[in-house]
Amino acid sequence: MLEISGVTPLADVVAYVDRLRASPDAGEILVGLLAEQSPIYDGRSTNEAERLRGYVLTSFENIGLPASAMAFVIEELETGLNAYTVAAAAKAVRGIHDPPEHLVPLMLEAIDRIASSDDVVCFEHILPRAGGAATTTALTELFRTFAWLGPRAVAALPALKAMLERNPSTFSPAVAREIEKAIAAVAIGQPSTHHSCCAHNAQPSSFLTSSDIDIGSIALQDQDGELFSFGEFFRGRPSALTFFYTRCMNPNKCSLSITKLGRLQQRTREEGLDARFNVAAITYDPAFDISQRLRIYGANRGLLFDDRTRLLRTMGPFDPVQRYFDLGVNYGSTTVNQHRIDLILLDSCGSPSTRFTRAQWEEKDVLAAMNSLS
Amino acid sequence: MTVQIEIPGTDPQGRVFLTWAPVRATARWDGASTSGSLDIVLRSAGTGGGLVFNNVRSDQNLPTLNLTLPTDGTKVPFWIAGEFQKPSAAYGDAVVQATANGGGGVVGSKSVMVRIRKNAQTLSGPERDRLLAAVGTLNAQGQGAYRDFREMHTNATTREMHGNVGFLPWHRAYVLDLERALQSIDPSVAVPYWRFDEPAPSLFTRDFIGESDPSGEVVFRPGHALEHWVTDGQPGLTRELDFDVNSPANVISEADTFGLGGSGSAYASFMAMEGDPHGTAHTSFGGPISRIGTAVRDPLFFMLHANVDRLWAKWQWFKHRQNPQDSKAFAPANPNKIGHHLADTMWPWNGITGNTRPPVAPGGPFPPTPVTSAPGPTPKVEDMFDMLGVRGGPPLACAYDDVPFELPPALVAGGGGAGPG
């Protein structure tokens, strides 16, 4: 097997992905390439990393989407801002054997989010080109997926009709034609009486940590410059710990995560639980996110700092934390190139017990899981 | 002093800030309590800002006002406003003075400021430097609250404020929010406007908003308050002028802006100004200010938008269109345009996130000021229409140097009004 890494030229990675697509059992290998930690993303720019992910995602349209890839599709539909990767996720949906109902509202959200940032994309080439016949757009692909879903997306019918009736239109004539086709395909169905048992938001799961790392001794600094070890802060009471960086470009990820962390803190206060829990976040980008930046970032998002509520950075490399918690993050030459959403609950010994990953977490779910810890 | 003058809206430091909007104030005898009364005259006695007075709420105010004060200390009301086109240049350069009638001496006085948004081209050096110092402090080299303002106005939030009828009300609130943030640093500051249809060579200098070098980098005088400007994690700015600095920008004139849609134009026609002169003012440059998603990186943004807001305020005054319920003063939004209907609260001040609103709401509720109760912590679109309170509601406590206070034709002078809340 070809050794693929961050320095492998994009064209070679694409050739590798193309070969995998032709292989009958390649699904899980391709899913493995979607993980942010995969070495194929090491050192690449965010643009390159996102295009690679998009290229891999589109594979599933033809080879079928493994269950293990569903979380990646949901993530893109829920938080993606890049027209290329959102279009790829829309195409990947067409590889699902039995699409779950909760994809429908996610696709409507994706349309709403991408409508003001749509762009021409082409999946014949990994590198963008000017013009070309085989181009499409993210909106086009999303509506084509609705057409593919047909009656299974009947719940979207009112929303699709409303989109078409907007005046002035927020869609180009070409996209409007795709909406018409989607409506025609969807409208032949009846309202579904079947309700999915599964929510799309992140659900708690357990996990193993990397045992070769002494997480307790890792040096941390908080938003006020105070220094202590991971163990000193996180041992003694249960904790909700998430990860972020202040340069994150996607407001649906880090900015929202810290805002929600603030709301989580508020709820623990309202319920008189705040003295029982730590609420904290560690930056992926410790060299850049100095104390002052952490303080301002948290305060602007409603975090009320106290001895149990802090934003943190590692004093050394972030790598041991990343490996210990198996965090979905990777780096370009200057900063993070991509990351998923990760929230981890630690017990009072500072040991991880539960994680909410990739999809958006809800404060109520995290609070319930925190209560079960104490 | 034996006459005390009390003006509502006094801040905790005892300072008073007025605009052209009349405020209901009081004077009272503060000497020994006796029976009888004292006749006094109120007049403007400052070296800069002018003041005018009246017994009733009016747009025809007087340079002096005679009052009779009971010597038992009873408060006697009167109305006071900044004298149109005589704004202050610094705090305390406007003074209301009370003298005893019949040639008596000064029996009371109060220093105030007539705080008005002025043409940036005409700002004095000290006014300019106070403004820049406050803007620099707000940015704090990327660590200050300017970041909140930056995050409010991005590609991801654009539907809250562009391409629809709420464009002008939202941006009025936005400029006012920034102005209040600056005033929390230096209360003598008001956001000046860049009159983009006239030359403004004093503005684009190293001493003011920066001079563009041949490569488009904005350079400042060493030690300038904006020299270490940081936004989006990046130091510095580019701004390339696509017009001669001694000429107007590539925009239509104020007269043509007023002519959009013809002489009887309603808001639905006037809204075309979002494209020109607003859009064309932005795109009279290269650099971040020329694109929605990055425009706020350049502090010139707020002077540009103060002028857009001034044009609306002036149009509202000229056509008497401060009532949002007037069908010519506003246009209905499409049903699906949340945030653009008169009764909708505006993001981000309403704190509403998710669904059709952006995922986060930077900056918190709208900041209060001691000067007025308007527009409240979660302003609605309809709250931004009556800047000077001509219809009797609380004013927004901001004003432009060329937009006067004038009562609507239907209102008779003295017809009430809440004054500042």
Place this chain on the structure above:
Amino acid sequence: MDVKDYRQAYERELTAGSSRAKAAAPASAAAAAPHAAAIDEISRVPQERDQLPTKIPSLIATLRDQNVATPIRQAALRALRAVAFLAELFAPFRAEFLDALRQIAKPDTDQQLRQDALEILSAEKDPYAQDLLKKGLENEQDSLVPAVKALQFLRNDDHGNFVDIARDVFQKAQDVATKVAALRIMATDAKSRGLLEQLLQDKTQPQALRTLSATGLHFLDPQKFAEVAQKIILDKSDFEDIRATALGALANAPDHQHLFHDTAFIDAIKKLGSEGPLQNLHSAVGRFMSKL
């Protein structure tokens, strides 16, 4: 002035006010003259809100069309940039607009037009434009815009891995403007602290580089900056302007409250304020002392 008199005067002013013809960019005014009517028509599009759904596609077609005179295509691009401020009204045409910009970002397009196209695309962090700009920096023969513009455009994306190429340009460039543009990219990388510290203290460096190094070092490491800045401010052998720049940076940021309690430093700053004739430094002293 009486408000009624003011109203009448303004009415007269409006009546007298005439439409100001939209100027083409000054440099291209002569070239635009033969196309004045077409340019004038295009320049009115941003006011024609109700007609935008039909006008925007037409403008994009004009922009793409190599057979149309360059001044007219430039006018079309100016109008499109302005209507892009109408956000949702423009959104349906955004993909097509970006596609057109990619199409004209090539050597045989007018220099200003392709530079404008690359600026807009790179502000969108467009990988196609970034690729072209990067290739131009690596090989001058491939450059579509001057190096300084390429660096300015690439700096729109701090996730773009452009620090290495900026460092390379910084080392090779002879002109200060290009060096400044390169250093601005490097100043967002924590690994540049040492270089910024060194440049800031090097009296032989151009003022523009030292000024930017002050901003950059303060941004990456405020404590280290404060150490270096104090030395520079009090060093009478250094240039007045860089001393003013350093003091201005200390005055502006919230990180240096401890300095306001350092009586020896405050006394030294007060003394600076009484020394003359140092206009910029005095002004910075005034601003610093106002924070006390």
